[in-house]
Amino acid sequence: MELVIYLKDEQDLTVLEPLLKRMKLRFKKINGRPSTTKTQHKTAKEKNLEASRALLLKMHKEGVDASYYGEQSEWQRETRSETKLPFRD
Numbered sequence: 001m002e003l004v005i006y007l008k009d010e011q012d013l014t015v016l017e018p019l020l021k022r023m024k025l026r027f028k029k030i031n032g033r034p035s036t037t038k039t040q041h042k043t044a045k046e047k048n049l050e051a052s053r054a055l056l057l058k059m060h061k062e063g064v065d066a067s068y069y070g071e072q073s074e075w076q077r078e079t080r081s082e083t084k085l086p087f088r089d
Contacts, residue, residue, distance in 0.1 A: 007013055013029070020027050 004050070005016075017027075
């Protein structure tokens with residue numbers, strides 16, 4: 001079995017290391033960052049934003065008229081009023 005623990009502070013390791021030794025557990029120290037960091041998530045969000053902008057630009061260039069689809073809030077009101085929910089009526 002393998003357990004990976006990411007520590008933010010070196011002092012945490014000084015507390016944990018004697019415990020691991022006393023429990024006779026094998027461990028190894030690896031300096032570095034975990035594979036999934038907030039900066040990687042941020043770049044994924046940025047990529048999605050860029051893709052959305054590219055799609056909107058393409059729609060604009062091709063002459064797609066978004067107003068054709070109607071008012072969003074009006075559609076939501078109509079859809080929600082038609083939905084039968086238990087204990088509402």
